[in-house]
Amino acid sequence: MTIHVRSLLIAALLAATNATHAQGTATRATVDSLAGFFAGKWSCEGKFSSGAPIAADVVFAPALDGKWLSYSHVDRLPGRFKMNSYWGLDAATKGLVSAGADNGGGLRIFRAPGWTDGTVTFERAALGDSLTRHERFIYKKESESTFRMTYEVSARGAWFMGDFVVCSRMP
DSSP states (O other), X not given: OOHHHHHHHHHHHHHHHTSOOOOOOOOXXXXXXXXXXXXXXXXXXXXXXXXXXXXXXXXXXXXXXXXXXXXXEEEOTTOOOEEEEEEEEETTTTEEEEEEXXXXXXXXXXXXXXXXXXEEEEEEEOSSSOOOOOEEEEEEEEETTEEEEEEEEEETTEEEEEEEEEEEEOO
16 A cells, blocks of 8 residues: 555544544454454455355455554455555544545545454444445454455445455465
């Protein structure tokens, strides 16, 4: 990731952490626990809500002296989506925060109260004054070597799956 993109992500995280949000239960140990499970390379396969297949390569790695967990998601062809993000602790709210930039030019902030029972749910937070789309990513540990990531969007108060992948740890 280039220094310019890192700077944008860090600026977005700083702006997001200054906003008022519900209190979470996350601690430094929470981020360390996430890194302990997710760090490494993963091969992912799943489906869009339409039933069409999706596959991606995912890499998590501790970053910035272990204060953050970097996350890279790259769809395999014919998919084209790419995203780099950072996960970390928002000490002010005791919640988790994720800031991501994608190859469509998007910059999004997500928040989660914590990592509970092997699940973290990052829900989109407003960046600036308004939230244009309600969406969330749910990461659920299924075993020591697999996790499921589900992307959902909200319409008229109900959540709908956009896609999911099951990721297996690569050797």
